[in-house]
Amino acid sequence: METSVVLVTGASAGIGRASADLLASRGWRVVGASRRATGGTGWEGLRMDVDDDDSVRQGVESAIGRFGRLDAVVAAAGFGVAGPVEHTTMDDARAQFETNFFGVTRVVQASLSHLRESAGRIVIIGSIGGTLGLPFQAFYSASKFALEGYAEALGYEVGPFGVEVTVVEPGNIRTEFTAQRHFVESPESNPYAAATAKAMGTMERDEQHGAPPSTVAETVARVLEADHPPRRISVGKLDERVGVVAKRLLPYRLFERAARGSLGL
Numbered sequence: 001m002e003t004s005v006v007l008v009t010g011a012s013a014g015i016g017r018a019s020a021d022l023l024a025s026r027g028w029r030v031v032g033a034s035r036r037a038t039g040g041t042g043w044e045g046l047r048m049d050v051d052d053d054d055s056v057r058q059g060v061e062s063a064i065g066r067f068g069r070l071d072a073v074v075a076a077a078g079f080g081v082a083g084p085v086e087h088t089t090m091d092d093a094r095a096q097f098e099t100n101f102f103g104v105t106r107v108v109q110a111s112l113s114h115l116r117e118s119a120g121r122i123v124i125i126g127s128i129g130g131t132l133g134l135p136f137q138a139f140y141s142a143s144k145f146a147l148e149g150y151a152e153a154l155g156y157e158v159g160p161f162g163v164e165v166t167v168v169e170p171g172n173i174r175t176e177f178t179a180q181r182h183f184v185e186s187p188e189s190n191p192y193a194a195a196t197a198k199a200m201g202t203m204e205r206d207e208q209h210g211a212p213p214s215t216v217a218e219t220v221a222r223v224l225e226a227d228h229p230p231r232r233i234s235v236g237k238l239d240e241r242v243g244v245v246a247k248r249l250l251p252y253r254l255f256e257r258a259a260r261g262s263l264g265l
């Protein structure tokens with residue numbers, strides 16, 4: 001039997017890189033895409049900017065050219081925009097959606113005809129922030145919430161062709177994500193300054209003390225190799241995953257009060 005081929009986006013760092021390395025070590029043939037195009041252990045890098053239609057189309061075609069087939073896509077490319085909603089420009093908001101939402105949809109769309117042929121798998125790296133709204137990361141959260149709806153809808157469409165869609169929802173993970181975060185510009189007299197500093201300080205500390213990206217990679221590999229993958233699966237420290245369940249179970253205002261407390265708001 002031919003070895004399966006996976007295209008991983010965001011493969012130059014963090015979760016994408018750990019997933020590419022792990023999948024290669026498990027015998028997958030890996031194409032790892034990013035703007036830096038760096039490769040890893042047992043796989044070569046491919047230059048791709050998920051914000052750009054042509055770059056994505058050419059990237060997928062060159063993956064097919066390299067290996068002749070495509071069995072899975074892991075869409076991990078992404079970054080975070082932070083700051084008060086009131087100060088987030090439409091350009092900042094659009095840039096967030098361009099990469100985190102449209103970047104994923106571009107890669108999926110360019111890959112689908114190949115994935116239908118192989119009855120393949122799609123793994124979208126969402127976030128716990130795509131199930132719980134994160135203060136001062138509203139557009140990041142919104143881009144990840146959008147992926148949840150997109151994945152549910154897509155599941156109905158491609159399921160009849162044997163294509164499975166899963167959203168993997170990481171909690172805090174120690175990657176370049178924190179250093180790469182884009183803070184929007186706020187005016188000198190900023191009524192949100194103290195709350196932003198408190199909430200973002202807590203969230204960035206949690207990221208830096210978060211689980212290693214290999215934990216997400218293990219979940220990605222499990223999803224890709226499962227007979228019946230779930231539609232969504234969260235991964236991270238227990239207290240973060242408890243938050244997701246607590247939101248479902250508690251009256252929302254009660255949940256919000258507890259979340260405010262934990263962020264110092």
Ligand SMILES: NC(=O)c1ccc[n+]([C@@H]2O[C@H](COP(=O)([O-])OP(=O)(O)OC[C@H]3O[C@@H](n4cnc5c(N)ncnc54)[C@H](OP(=O)(O)O)[C@@H]3O)[C@@H](O)[C@H]2O)c1
Pocket residue numbers: 009010011012013014015016033034035036037048049050051076077078079080099100103125126127128129169170171172173174175176177178180207210213
């Ligand atoms: N770290 C966390 O705590 C956490 C938690 C939940 C979800 N996530 C999600 O996990 C995914 C991966 O993040 P990470 O934590 O691994 O961050 P990371 O270490 O900063 O890696 C981000 C990756 O995305 C790539 N990327 C960014 N913009 C791109 C673009 N326009 N085109 C192509 N590639 C692009 C980067 O490569 P280049 O710069 O070389 O292009 C890099 O490989 C993101 O979707 C993020 O939202 C992260």
